[in-house]
Amino acid sequence: MIQLAKNIIPAKEIIDKLKEYQDQIDSLATFQLRSDKAKNVFSTRNRIGNKVFDAVKVKLTEMCSGARRCVYCEDSVADEVEHIHPKDLYPNLCFHWDNYVYACGNCNGPKNNKFAIFRKDNGNFHNVNPQGKMKATEPLEGNDALINPRIEDPLDFCILDLSSTFKFVVVAKGGTDDAFKADYTYNEVLRLNDREFLRKARENAYTNYKSRLGYYTTKKVEGVAQDKLDNLVLNLKQEAHPTVWKEMQRYHSKGILKSIDKDLDDLFIKSPEALNW
Template sequence: MIRWPDRTLPRQAQKQLEQYQRAIDGAADYQERVERAKTDFDRYNCKGNKTFDAIKYALTKMCSGAQRCAYCEDSAADEVEHIKPKNLYPEAAFVWLNYVYACGPCNGPKNNHYAVFDQSTGQLVDVRRKRNDPIAPPRAGAPVFIDPRAEDPCVLLSLELRSTFFFVPRHKPDTIEYERAYYTIKTLRLNSRDYLPKARREAFKDYLAQLKQYRADRDQGASLVKLRSIEKHIRGRGHPTVWSEMKRQHDVIPSLRKLFRDVPEALSW
């Protein structure tokens, strides 16, 4: 996971989204707002709705390279995902900054899973609504789940690049930062789906090969066009977190240290 770039919706799409949200906010009570959030989102989030066509176009442009999931970066992203679940937070059902593109294998398990650090106690509290629970507002508190639209996940998460290619918390246990990282990794099953670490390993190998090719071509006097082509491939490849972590960890991994020393310009890609 990396932070998603900011992008502004076209003015008309943003105005329409705000109008959709006002209709929910004007409902009589919380339960009605929850019901409206679900029915209205299902109604408007369809092909041919100009507002959501614009939203999906913008989300696609925000993806790195191909249209890949904001969370796992592996599978095709074809679902507009609410970071804060609309069934818990109807006030965010039609809020642009609450949207990312996600894949089914990530969106399904996450669904309405959400937790906060309770405003009164500071304890981590699961606020998802279970079957037959009363429809009532969740406890107030700061979100636990990492929001890639509002913050940089790499501040809390690190990717192990030597063997497992697992995501791990960057901070010490018993800290808020650790709990947020652990909760996000577990909720999205970023390590337990065995094909994800394998895909990250393959991405690492490809990034490494491309950077070595760039170095060789540059040293042999290749044209700027050819070098820019390799740079473009690296910038647009899937699993951008792997590349981000290669740059961040290059000083502590010998094979990367020498390579980035030879190609320092790649640190800005």
Template sequence: MIQVPAKALPAAAQTELQRYQQEVDAEPDYAARVGLAKDRFSGRNRKDNPVFQEIRGALTEMCSGANRCMYCEDSCADEVEHIKPKNFYPEAVFVWENYLYACGICNGGKNDSYAVFDDATAQILPVSRKHGDPVVPPPAGRDVFLNPRQEAPTRFLILDLRGTFAFLPYPDLHASDQQRAKYTIDVLNLNRDVLLRARRNAYGNYRNLLELYALKEEQGKPDDELEALKETRRLSPHPSVWFEMTRLWDKIPELTALFQRVPEALTWQLER
């Protein structure tokens, strides 16, 4: 999981989205606002709604690879996901910065999972509501879940490229940041078996692509052949694997040898 590039909505779509949000915010009762938020989002998140056509188009442009899920980076992104769940935060149901493009597995798995750090004790407080519980506002506190629209998950997570290909909390993090990393990994189930296998495969593909690029460059092949390989890299799934390869290139001998042949590849991660 990497940070999502910033992108503004077209002005007309943003204005209409704000109008949607104002309709929800105008309801004075919190429980009624929650119900209204769910109802209005369900009615407006349609493929024939021009506003959400713009939203889906913008989110698609922000996706890595060929429209990959912003969480797992493996499956096709086709669901507008609320980072802060609308069932608890109706004030963010129509907020552009609260949207991600996710696959059904990640969106359904995360569902309404959320948590905050208690301001007084710094303990994690799950934001939850059982069936039949009163509909009251969630506790105040700092968000636990990593928000890739606002921060770089790679500051908190590292991939085990030399072993399991699992996401782990980045070494030497502050205790609360370690908790944030672990919570996000667990909520999204980022280390499910299929993703470990896919990341291992992505590593091999990226390594082979870099080897081929080095050979073509050394042989003086035309620029269009080199650019085609760079485009293949850009459209490949699991950009976190490539990011980690560039972060650990001088720690893994086979990567050291490759990146020494193609040092400019260390900057490719920045190219969308």
């Protein structure tokens, strides 16, 4: 799961059109009507050939890492407009640009209507829509318990274990809201640790990033032209699983990389510019 750029916004006429779509939902009298309408009308608007959603997808693509990778798993191609706040539960956010990310079907499908909050009245963790419930009900008020990659950095909540497991480990103190939020997001909703192919893909990405940095460093020492080096950097930035690269940088900066991978740590010392890639 990767934090997305904040300064990418569709043209004003697209935002205005989204607002027009949204107003059609907001004008309905009951939550149930608004929820049903959001579900129905979104699928009819979100189609190839709809100019608004064609434009939305262009902007969501600009936000993606690598070759249009999914914001959540960073592995598969992103091809579904995903609502961070599910549209059934939050029909008032169905056509809000800030509520969209580009995700893959493998992540978007199981996420579906899962959402949780910390209740405003008592602070308790609360599943907004318990599983098995057929109809969405109006959510209670509270702060989101799902990490939002449009406004938050997922790596403030977890660290990726680069030493052996390539699983995400919650860094917040047990029992705190941040710990609940990280566990709910990474493990319960997105299953980023127990989908084995993702764990394996992160392990492979580590090797790929390391060999690309090694190749770049060798070529730099050989004195190859800057434009060729720039190209190597560009290629590295197109790799899937950018979180793995970010963690390689963070481990080096924190001084913990040398104890688990001295060769990689040395590469960052020889090419410190790589800490800004």
